[in-house]
Amino acid sequence: xxxxxxxxxxxxxxxxxxxxxxxxxxxxxxxxxxxxxxxxxxxxxxxxxxxxxxxxxxxxxxxxxxxxxxxxxxxxxxxxxxxxxxxxxxxxxxxxxxxxxxxxxxxxxxxxxxxxxxxxxxxxxxxxxxxxxxxxxxxxxxxxxxxxxxxxxxxxxxxxxxxxxxxxxxxxxxxxxxxxxxxxxxxxxxxxxxxxxxxxxxxxxxxxxxxxxxxxxxxxxxxxxxxxxxxxxxxxxxxxxxxxxxxxxxxxxxxxxxxxxxxxxxxxxxxxxxxxxxxxxxxxxxxxxxxxxxxxxxxxxxxxxxxxxxxxxxxxxx
Numbered sequence: 001x002x003x004x005x006x007x008x009x010x011x012x013x014x015x016x017x018x019x020x021x022x023x024x025x026x027x028x029x030x031x032x033x034x035x036x037x038x039x040x041x042x043x044x045x046x047x048x049x050x051x052x053x054x055x056x057x058x059x060x061x062x063x064x065x066x067x068x069x070x071x072x073x074x075x076x077x078x079x080x081x082x083x084x085x086x087x088x089x090x091x092x093x094x095x096x097x098x099x100x101x102x103x104x105x106x107x108x109x110x111x112x113x114x115x116x117x118x119x120x121x122x123x124x125x126x127x128x129x130x131x132x133x134x135x136x137x138x139x140x141x142x143x144x145x146x147x148x149x150x151x152x153x154x155x156x157x158x159x160x161x162x163x164x165x166x167x168x169x170x171x172x173x174x175x176x177x178x179x180x181x182x183x184x185x186x187x188x189x190x191x192x193x194x195x196x197x198x199x200x201x202x203x204x205x206x207x208x209x210x211x212x213x214x215x216x217x218x219x220x221x222x223x224x225x226x227x228x229x230x231x232x233x234x235x236x237x238x239x240x241x242x243x244x245x246x247x248x249x250x251x252x253x254x255x256x257x258x259x260x261x262x263x264x265x266x267x268x269x270x271x272x273x274x275x276x277x278x279x280x281x282x283x284x285x286x287x288x289x290x291x292x293x294x295x296x297x298x299x300x301x302x303x304x305x306x307x308x309x310x311x312x313x314x315x316x317x318x
Contacts, residue, residue, distance in 0.1 A: 018101030022083035030082030037075035069113045092267045103142045160270040179249035195291040203244045261306035286311045
C-alpha cells in the first residue's frame with residue numbers, strides 16, 4: 001500500500017532540516033560571527049550602491065572593496081562551522097542535511113558576492129579566484145563526507161544484521177528465552193515481590209522466610225500432616241529457585257536490549273532495522289519488567305539508562 005505524502009518545497013526543507021537544527025546547535029561565538037557577517041555584508045551593499053563623494057566611507061570602501069567582500073564570505077563560512085561541529089558531536093555522526101544545506105548557502109553567498117565584486121571593477125580577480133578555489137574545495141569536501149556517510153551507513157546496517165542473526169542462531173540466547181518463558185512469558189509482569197529474587201541475596205531471604213513459615217506451621221500441625229507440609233515446602237522452594245533462574249534470564253535479555261539501545265544511540269546500529277524486527281518484543285519486555293528495573297535502580301541508578309531513553313521515552317510512547 002502506498003501513501004500520498006505531502007511534498008515539501010526547498011524553503012520548508014531548508015527551514016526544518018537545516019536552519020532550525022543549526023540555530024539550536026549554534027554557540028554564542030557562531031551567532032556573533034553571523035551578526036558580524038550581516039553587518040559587513042549590509043555595509044558592503046550600501047556602499048556598493050551609494051554615490052557618496054570622496055572623503056566619505058564610500059572612498060574607504062572603494063579602496064578595499066575586495067577585502068570587504070572576502071571578509072563577509074569568510075565570516076559566513078566561519079559562522080556555519082560551529083553548528084556543524086556541535087551537531088556532529090551531539091549525534092556522533094556528520095549531520096548530512098545541515099552540511100549540504102550550508103554548502104549550498106555558502107555557494108549561493110559566494111555567487112552573490114562574486115557578482116557584486118566583479119561588476120564593480122577588475123581588481124578583485126585574485127580575491128575572486130581564492131573564493132572560487134575555497135568554494136570548490138568545500139564542495140569536494142561535502143562530496144567526500146557524503147560518500148563516507150553512505151559507507152558508514154552500509155557498515156552499520158551490516159553490523160546490525162549480523163547481531164540480529166547471531167541472536168537468532170545463538171543457543172545461549174535461545175536458552176535464556178526458554179528459561180524466561182517458564183515463569184515470565186511475554187505479557188507476564190514481574191511482581192514487586194518476585195523482583196527481589198533477581199539477586200542471590202533476595203533468593204536466600206525468601207528461602208529463610210519460607211523456612212520460618214514452614215517451622216511455625218509444623219508446630220501447629222498434627223503429626224500426620226507433617227508429610228504434606230514437607231511436600232508443600234519443597235514445592236515452594238522449587239518454585240522460588242525456578243523463578244530465580246527465570247529472572248536471571250530476564251535480566252540477561254534486559255542487558256541484551258540495553259546493549260542494542262546503546263548501539264543505536266551511539267549510531268553504531270541501524271535503528272530502523274532494529275525497530276522493524278524487535279520493537280514489539282523490546283516494548284513488551286520493558287513494560288513487563290517495570291518492578292524489576294525499579295528495584296535494580298535502587299542500587300545502580302544508571303542501570304538500563306539507554307533502554308529508558310530509547311524504549312521507554314521513544315518506542316513505548318509511539
